[in-house]
Amino acid sequence: MELFGNLLDGIGGVVTPINLMLLASGVLLGMVVGVMPGLGPSAGLAILLPLTFGLDPTGAIVMLAAVYYGAMYGGTITSVLINTPGESATVASTFDGYPLARQGRAAPALVMAAIASFVAGTVGAILISVAAPPTAALAANFGPPELFLVVVLGLLTLIVVVGKNRLLGAVSVLLGFLLATVGIDIGGGEQRYTFGSTQLINGIDFIPVAIGLFGIGEILLTLYRGGHLERLRYFKVGARSRRFWPTRKDFGESRGAIARGSVLGFFVGATPGAGATVASLMSYSVEKSVSRTPEKFGKGAMPGLAGPEAANNAASSGAMVPLLTLGIPGSASTAVLLAAFLMWGLQPGPLLMDQEPELAWGLIGSMYLGNIMLVVLNIFCIPLFASMAKVPFRILGPIVIVLCTLGTFSVHGSIVEVGIMFACGVLGFVMRLYGLSPAALVIALVLGPLAEQTLRQSMIISGGSFDVFLSRPVSLVLLCVIPLIAMLPMISKLTRNRLARKRATESPTPTGRH
Amino acid sequence: MRKNKGVLAATLALSMVLTACGSGEYVGDAADYPEQDLEWTIAFGPGGGNDIMARVLVDILQQENLYPHNIAVENRQGGSGAIGWGYLLSNSGDPYHASTTSGSFLTTPLQADTGWTYADFTLVGQLATDDSVFAVQSGNGIDSWREWTEFAKKQGTVTVGGIGTVNVDFIVHALLADQVGYEVDYVPFDEEGQLQTALTSGALQAITSNPAEIAGQIDAGRMTGLLFTGSEPLNRFPEIPTAESQGFTNMVSMPRGLILPPNVPPEIRDWWVRTMRKAVRDPRWQDYLDKNDLTRNEVWGEQFRKELGQTAERFQAILRKHGAI
Known part of the structure; x- marks a missing residue:
């Protein structure tokens, strides 16, 4: 029990009536910000950071941790309900979350996502307690070659995301890479495809593209298919109604997905760079690979939502490890937290946990409490959110368009990005019409530049030799894992076939249990 | 009908000429400055180094009543500062705009066609430098x-x-x-x-x-x-x-200073030099410098322009020599 003493102290230190109120209001505020398409945890933290200036450090930490979780869950809500991810880590949640909502199962999907997040948060808090030092040592060994290989792992999941539609999938990925080349090239400082515009020198951001492709694209597609003329099937959702809760079958299917997603998410999340995004995508492809019914994925499979949700949540715990034990931010959100530390006069670094244990464990403890608060609040809020599915399209559609526009504009206050968002809306519609994959495009857009940058850094370091991937132990291990992950779908297909055959031979002789 | 159109066109033309006159020229009396609220542009996002510095300064100016009217702080991020300082440029002649600079103020124009360089602005002074x-x-x-x-x-x-x-x-x-x-x-x-x-x-x-x-x-x-x-x-x-x-005598450092839009009258620039000299005496400024390990290094007005010019030239020469631009 001593191992968890710090964690329990941390939780104990923040449980005061005022802190609990801050926690609840932080989760709510975070959720409100996160529900705006485009505003994910990092934007939410940056926007709400000034609110915490009047508080003492503990109160501020409690509030920020709560905002973090609230915003993350807010992003899940938009992914499920209107197919619009708020940040790259929730792209994978749209794959099955949105189909579930379209089948009228928005409430069970959101409940499952909240439960998956809660379990992952618990696993994350436990893993921080027991595995922080070795995880930190591992993270400190991640140079450009290792990061490149992690990004490659993420890109490999495109094989699963794209599925059978290989040619169109490849076209979608290439479109994503193409958009990713815009901006100043980090290697040489040259401008690529900016056409002299200062608006484009930092490249095309993921957010307007994702909101356009998913949110606006979906609305155009619904209009095209005549969805606005359909009569809605009314159904009642309330915490007492049966349709609110996931079924026993859902839980059975998702149990493994949540467990795998939590552990995978924690460790991948601890690597700097695209941790949460890669983790959620890997979880999705692992779940699809090990599933007995992979054909259901993308059409509303509960494990396809639960796995990535658990993974991206655990990844946010994992990202705390390098922040707290090394003083190195691994994600955009932890970079904002680091800035907040500096503002309170704390020195982030390897000594932070020793010098300020109350604060460090207070942060971990409040993240965990934030998780609990999220589940509790959501039991009340989900019926409200899910009842959005009752709103007729002729009302919901325009609201979504306004929200997408406001959300995109509020991130950087850029009208050019709003233009990009609408252009991507049309692009998303055309892509869906012709069977291309918007998801593959955004994944390529997020991971492409990271892959390019880390590969080029590796090549400068090694003087152009690929030996650098073989001579470093961590990268060698990763290099061995890659073929395994790449072949996972094939292996699981083989074992599935064998199982099916076995079952086929067994079935004529029914077992004697009647 | 045709006559109406003519009148309309004339009015439009006249108003355009007037607007053109209006921008780029401060018409108020510099002795009465400041008479209005100030718009303070931060060319980067919230939470960054430039943002924090700007907010510390605004805080001092407001609390010590050094600027007697309201200061509205606005983040206009994008293009490594190009967007925010471009906005300041577009308010040429308006003394009710200000912004803080950081390293990108010199480097961004070297790598992108921003439409401005340091020399276009009214330069109040350097307050500190960033060293590595x-x-x-x-x-x-x-x-x-x-x-x-x-x-x-x-x-x-x-x-x-x-x-x-x-x-x-x-x-x-x-x-x-x-x-x-x-x-x-x-x-x-x-x-x-x-x-x-x-x-x-x-x-x-x-x-x-x-x-x-x-x-x-x-x-x-x-x-x-x-x-x-x-x-x-x-x-x-x-x-x-x-x-x-x-033994290295010519190291470079990143200037952190305060700038106004182009074409602000010298009297108003001098008002700002006087005001900022008071502001940097505030203990909160020293506290900020200590916490962020910035080097106190005050250079005002014309001298600031001269030093920025030298730094920009050196940057350009070194980057050219090594093929970075």
Whole structure:
């Protein structure tokens, strides 16, 4: 029990009536910000950071941790309900979350996502307690070659995301890479495809593209298919109604997905760079690979939502490890937290946990409490959110368009990005019409530049030799894992076939249990 | 009908001429300045270095009533400062706009067609400079600048890292290498976290970084600071020698200052110089400088313009020489 003493102290230190109120209001505020398409945890933290200036450090930490979780869950809500991810880590949640909502199962999907997040948060808090030092040592060994290989792992999941539609999938990925080349090239400082515009020198951001492709694209597609003329099937959702809760079958299917997603998410999340995004995508492809019914994925499979949700949540715990034990931010959100530390006069670094244990464990403890608060609040809020599915399209559609526009504009206050968002809306519609994959495009857009940058850094370091991937132990291990992950779908297909055959031979002789 | 159109066209033309006159010329009486609220543009996002500095300054100006009207702070980020300072440029002649600068004020125009350079603006003054620490991983037998130069010269070419390419990190590495006599393979990063893990993972042999961002690593003994580019040693790490003490006389640093839109009358610029001289005496400013390891370095008005010009020219020359622009 001593191992968890710090964690329990941390939780104990923040449980005061005022802190609990801050926690609840932080989760709510975070959720409100996160529900705006485009505003994910990092934007939410940056926007709400000034609110915490009047508080003492503990109160501020409690509030920020709560905002973090609230915003993350807010992003899940938009992914499920209107197919619009708020940040790259929730792209994978749209794959099955949105189909579930379209089948009228928005409430069970959101409940499952909240439960998956809660379990992952618990696993994350436990893993921080027991595995922080070795995880930190591992993270400190991640140079450009290792990061490149992690990004490659993420890109490999495109094989699963794209599925059978290989040619169109490849076209979608290439479109994503193409958009990713815009901006100043980090290697040489040259401008690529900016056409002299200062608006484009930092490249095309993921957010307007994702909101356009998913949110606006979906609305155009619904209009095209005549969805606005359909009569809605009314159904009642309330915490007492049966349709609110996931079924026993859902839980059975998702149990493994949540467990795998939590552990995978924690460790991948601890690597700097695209941790949460890669983790959620890997979880999705692992779940699809090990599933007995992979054909259901993308059409509303509960494990396809639960796995990535658990993974991206655990990844946010994992990202705390390098922040707290090394003083190195691994994600955009932890970079904002680091800035907040500096503002309170704390020195982030390897000594932070020793010098300020109350604060460090207070942060971990409040993240965990934030998780609990999220589940509790959501039991009340989900019926409200899910009842959005009752709103007729002729009302919901325009609201979504306004929200997408406001959300995109509020991130950087850029009208050019709003233009990009609408252009991507049309692009998303055309892509869906012709069977291309918007998801593959955004994944390529997020991971492409990271892959390019880390590969080029590796090549400068090694003087152009690929030996650098073989001579470093961590990268060698990763290099061995890659073929395994790449072949996972094939292996699981083989074992599935064998199982099916076995079952086929067994079935004529029914077992004697009647 | 036709007559109406004519009148309309004439009115439009007249109003356009008037508007054109209006912009670029301050018509109020400078003696009465300031009479209105001020719009303070931050050319970067919330939470960053420029943002925090601007908010500290605004806080002092408002609380000490140095600026007697309201100051509205607005983040206009994008294009590494190009968008925010471009907005300031578009308010030419309006003395009720201000902005704070950082390194990108010089480097962004070098790599993109921003439509402005430092010389276009009304320059109030430099308040501080950003300097860097040159650091290596601890425990590899290099504990002093001298040991580093011996190591680097023996290697011939060393692998070093920093943030960005058209940036002060690249320039510092190039200057040091040129003068000592070794070659560098410079690896650009765009995030501090990845730069630091690249060093701890052994992929890089040295990095340059902000003192505040690397202090935790030095405290913990994971990294060793070998050289500091500021003119005075850091309070926090007095044992790290300055570049000047090691014989480097012409190091570069990033100027942090205050600017107004182009064509603001000199009397108003002087009003701001007087006001900022008072503002930087506030203990909160010193506290901010200490916490962020910035070097206090005040240069006002014309002298600021001259020094910025020299720095910009040196940046350009070094970057050209090494093929970065």
